[in-house]
Amino acid sequence: MYKILKKDGNAKRAEFTTVHGKIQTPVFMNVATVAAIKGGVSTEDLEGIDTQVVLSNTYHLHLRPGDDVVYKMGGLHKFMSCNKPILTDSGGFQVFSLAKTRRIKEEGVYFHSHIDGHKLFMGPEESMRIQSHLGSTIAMAFDECPSAKAEHEYVQMSVDRTTRWLERCKKEMDRLNGLEYTVNKNQMLFGINQGAIFDDIRIEHAKRISELDLDGYAVGGLAVGESHEEMYHVLETTVPYLPENKPTYLMGVGTPANILEAVERGVDFFDCVYPSRNGRHGHLYTNKGHINLLNARYELDDSPIEEGCGCPACRRYSKAYIRHLLKSGEMLGLRLCVLHNLYFYNHMMIEIRDAIEKGEYSAYKKRKLDGFLEYDSIPVNDGYNIARNWRKG
Numbered sequence: 001m002y003k004i005l006k007k008d009g010n011a012k013r014a015e016f017t018t019v020h021g022k023i024q025t026p027v028f029m030n031v032a033t034v035a036a037i038k039g040g041v042s043t044e045d046l047e048g049i050d051t052q053v054v055l056s057n058t059y060h061l062h063l064r065p066g067d068d069v070v071y072k073m074g075g076l077h078k079f080m081s082c083n084k085p086i087l088t089d090s091g092g093f094q095v096f097s098l099a100k101t102r103r104i105k106e107e108g109v110y111f112h113s114h115i116d117g118h119k120l121f122m123g124p125e126e127s128m129r130i131q132s133h134l135g136s137t138i139a140m141a142f143d144e145c146p147s148a149k150a151e152h153e154y155v156q157m158s159v160d161r162t163t164r165w166l167e168r169c170k171k172e173m174d175r176l177n178g179l180e181y182t183v184n185k186n187q188m189l190f191g192i193n194q195g196a197i198f199d200d201i202r203i204e205h206a207k208r209i210s211e212l213d214l215d216g217y218a219v220g221g222l223a224v225g226e227s228h229e230e231m232y233h234v235l236e237t238t239v240p241y242l243p244e245n246k247p248t249y250l251m252g253v254g255t256p257a258n259i260l261e262a263v264e265r266g267v268d269f270f271d272c273v274y275p276s277r278n279g280r281h282g283h284l285y286t287n288k289g290h291i292n293l294l295n296a297r298y299e300l301d302d303s304p305i306e307e308g309c310g311c312p313a314c315r316r317y318s319k320a321y322i323r324h325l326l327k328s329g330e331m332l333g334l335r336l337c338v339l340h341n342l343y344f345y346n347h348m349m350i351e352i353r354d355a356i357e358k359g360e361y362s363a364y365k366k367r368k369l370d371g372f373l374e375y376d377s378i379p380v381n382d383g384y385n386i387a388r389n390w391r392k393g
């Protein structure tokens with residue numbers, strides 16, 4: 001199912017075959033939290049911006065419209081008319097970050113809905129059942145994401161429980177995939193490595209979950225307030241203990257620079273709300289660094305956001321026009337900015353794959369990072385302030 005086509009240092013160029021088609025990795029998954037990419041981006045639009053995988057949110061879809069509704073509509077693929085692979089997160093992160101009050105027990109988590117405050121419970125079995133209803137291509141295990149600042153003792157206790165939860169997820173997923181009316185009987189399960197910034201816990205956990213022979217493995221609990229150096233350090237120490245012949249997914253990361261660094265450390269799946277969220281604020285990614293389209297200097301600029309960019313915004317419209325749309329609060333302005341940013345990320349992944357195939361990854365990475373510094377109005381790593389809160393929106 002997962003075939004490594006080429007290695008360049010630790011960077012992997014691979015092909016992951018799923019029931020909804022082949023995924024070329026490294027890949028950036030485009031975030032469609034409530035089964036839609038914010039900014040008025042349709043499933044049809046994804047064809048024009050090189051999207052390979054869509055990521056939707058279990059917690060949000062469970063609350064609205066309800067996973068039973070999606071199930072009755074034939075699953076997420078049919079519901080949103082999407083034939084691409086879809087990954088659903090487990091809802092765990094949202095239960096821990098969004099829910100107002102929560103009690104963590106061995107069986108799962110008791111909490112209140114962030115929408116109307118009503119009482120809810122989610123444990124490994126519930127998360128698997130919801131994701132089975134959604135019928136995503138890849139389901140994520142239900143885990144606890146301890147704070148980056150949590151004490152060693154708490155993190156160890158939490159990770160041990162996450163491992164027991166993972167075993168329950170696997171058992172439940174196997175059962176659900178065997179039922180007659182399951183939407184996607186080939187639903188895959190990715191486990192999640194946790195351990196905050198403690199090397200010993202991360203490594204031990206990576207070894208334990210590797211034994212479960214899952215379809216893929218994620219490194220979770222990063223981009224939650226630790227420094228970039230700490231994040232890269234965790235990847236360097238942990239990824240070597242995850243199975244090389246399975247996909248490695250770095251959850252919720254990150255800036256273009258973060259992705260370039262993580263690919264070099266063996267990661268091949270990514271997701272992040274930066275391109276869509278920043279796009280909605282007129283913050284655009286280019287090969288020379290960020291630009292803020294609301295800046296007055298673009299008022300009479302008739303060039304595209306980026307010369308040579310093949311996205312639907314740059315092929316037709318000028319900075320001046322899109323800036324005007326943003327300032328007028330026109331939906332089209334947000335849409336064009338989000339399309340450009342997603343295209344930028346998706347297209348960078350194409351370049352990354354190409355560079356690994358040619359065995360030129362480190363030279364490519366350096367060239368790309370150096371290029372980002374040309375526009376110094378917003379430093380290339382500024383994403384971090386936004387990173388701390390990105391999952392909350």
Ligand SMILES: [Zn+2]
Pocket residue numbers: 305306309310311312313314315340343
């Ligand atoms: Zn563009």
